[in-house]
Amino acid sequence: METPEVSLNEFEKIRREKLENLRESGHDPFNVTKYEVTNNSQNIIDNFEQYEGKEVSIAGRIMTKRDMGKASFIHVQDTTGQIQSYVRKDELTEEIFAEFKKYDIGDIVGIKGIVFKTQKGEVSIRANQVLLLSKSLKILPEKYHGLKDTEVRYRQRYLDLIVNPEVKDTFLKRSLIIREMRRYLDDLGFIEVETPILHSIAGGAAARPFITHHNTLDMDMYLRIAPELKLKRLIVGGFDKVYEIGRVFRNEGMSIRHNPEFTMIELYQAYADYEDMMDITEGIIKYVTKKVLGKGIVEYNDVEINIEKPFERISMIDLVKKYAGVDFKQIETLEEATRLAKEHHLEVQKHHKKGDILNLFFEKYAEDKLIQPTFVIDYPVEISPLSKRKKDEPDYTERFELFIVGREHANAFSELNDPIDQRERFKRQEELRKAGDDEACEIDEDFLTALEYGLPPTGGMGLGIDRLVMLLTNAASIRDVLFFPTMKSVQE
Missing domain, CATH: 3.30.930.10 (Bira Bifunctional Protein; Domain 2)
Known part of the structure; x- marks a missing residue:
């Protein structure tokens, strides 16, 4: 049986309903004013031996979430990168775990827990505390396709950075x-x-x-x-x-x-x-x-x-001679420079002098050759x-x-x-x-x-x-x- 498609607006409506439920239960994430962060993801991963078995506190945005019933894996992204967190029901209160299960990708969370490695060797944090710090009411671009539209990337740089x-x-x-x-x-x-x-x-x-x-x-x-x-x-x-x-x-x-x-x-x-x-x-x-x-x-x-x-150091005259075959050291008058410019299909303005015309030759024939x-x-x-x-x-x-x-x-x-x-x-x-x-x-x-x-x-x-x-x-x-x-x- 096919699952009916839900519009993005409908997904966003669901997220707003979750926010209202949180507020009604007295857990409005937008009332959180501060969270103590002791580490960042890259530092923990790079220095695993130093942090193994120790408690750390990180904060960031949920980028992936894999629900396994009584446990979940999430990846949290902070300013330095991403780190995995393992969230188990028996490590939290029943109320907090139930609330956590409703978190969405894009939500900003605080995670406190013990650093360990999974069986697959991934450095992770076994959470003993999770806290929703800000609710994301919009859907992030789909993981595998990302944000490719350059127009959107430039206009919504915050999304591009995420x-x-x-x-x-x-x-x-x-x-x-x-x-x-x-x-x-x-x-x-x-x-x-x-x-x-x-x-x-x-x-x-x-x-x-x-x-x-x-x-x-x-x-x-x-x-x-x-x-x-x-x-x-x-x-x-x-x-x-x-x-x-x-x-x-x-x-x-x-x-x-x-x-x-x-x-x-x-x-x-x-x-x-x-x-x-x-x-x-x-x-x-x-x-x-x-x-x-x-x-x-x-x-x-x-x-x-x-x-x-x-x-390299080289004069504009020598570059024009090299790439256009025109030697301005031999050109004495504006009239001669103008004639050569027209022969080379350069647009000469009334106010141009000999030096202006030399620059026209340089821009057309030499500039794009200067790679090194x-x-x-x-x-x-x-x-x-x-x-x-x-x-x-x-x-x-x-x-x-x-x-x-x-x-x-x-x-x-x-x-x-x-x-x-x-x-x-x-x-x-x-x-x-x-x-x-x-x-x-x-x-x-x-x-x-x-x-x-x-x-x-x-x-x-x-x-x-x-x-x-x-x-x-x-x-x-x-x-x-x-x-x-x-x-x-x-x-x-």
Whole structure:
């Protein structure tokens, strides 16, 4: 005889009825305010010899339940993993055991008991006390199929974390990456600082900002696109080594590499240049990779990335010559650069200069070829409004970007500290804004004033933490390494 199907709503109705019965009997789980936890599942399993025969107390979510009449086996999942508990009727009062029999998968429980091994060799806890700490009124996804729908996983990350243990591991690694990054810089004498997220001027990077409004001041403000200009003011003020880890916001397209808000680290060091920044950037990535993975080889998308070897350093001009066959050292005029760009089907805008066109060639022909860690150096001045010019090649700057697996991971330069040159570059950015480029920087008069007081020779670097986490966890999308990625609203 077939068992009639019960709808999910009907199952949820049954769970709510169980909750009402508990409340009527004076055992409302939501009235429990505290439970003493002495151990976690992984620690008990890893150190069985130490805990065998001893009493422990754990708490977590029921993930499996196997009823055998006068006894039951359940697996309880806590923040470190799962452990089995053996619950026998003769170890509990009749009332408590009867109540336990009604517990559901997903319920959060406290278990106290003696550590032992079953005949099959599984480390378990023989319960002498069970307590319902929170009632789950929803049904968890079916055990063997899990939660596979990526849309649901991103929107309901809490559910994703419950049923997909590897997701939790990704975020534990993310936390470790940030912690070790701090340790590395602290050991170098850097200090961590905080600067405002609300800015009165959008600057510090080429990006479209989010605009908000401050009611009391009756003025528009911007969510920061970068902390750069604030941090450089601190160097002017006498702090020689500073860094900040925090959220930045860019009102741009979304993709597997881009989220409107993301986390980056920016650091600045007085009396240093972009070569020093290359050394620090390479050092951070090598150090963090070893701490997180225990080795210097990263396996990403079936490709081995060698972090141990010295990172290659090559100019943008040389890369374009290598992959596009175009030598910009031989191109003297904008007209010639424009003609070559059109021959290569590149879209040239009216405001583009020769350096902009060089960058178009780089993005089309070279960027995705940079799989192993590569510092692309000496960017054209047109796309580097905050970078110091090269002494022997004033059309280019002391700037680099780090590429791994064809993606930019870091951007750095010898900071422009000439207030006269900086004003001229801000003016060009202002002209671009007037021409319709809403990613161009505004003129920041206070920053120019700070430069006039004197910014020492300084190196600065910004590194995208989300992309580094993607690399070290073999994540295909930035959404996989953000707890709560930005999603389109679901219409009710």
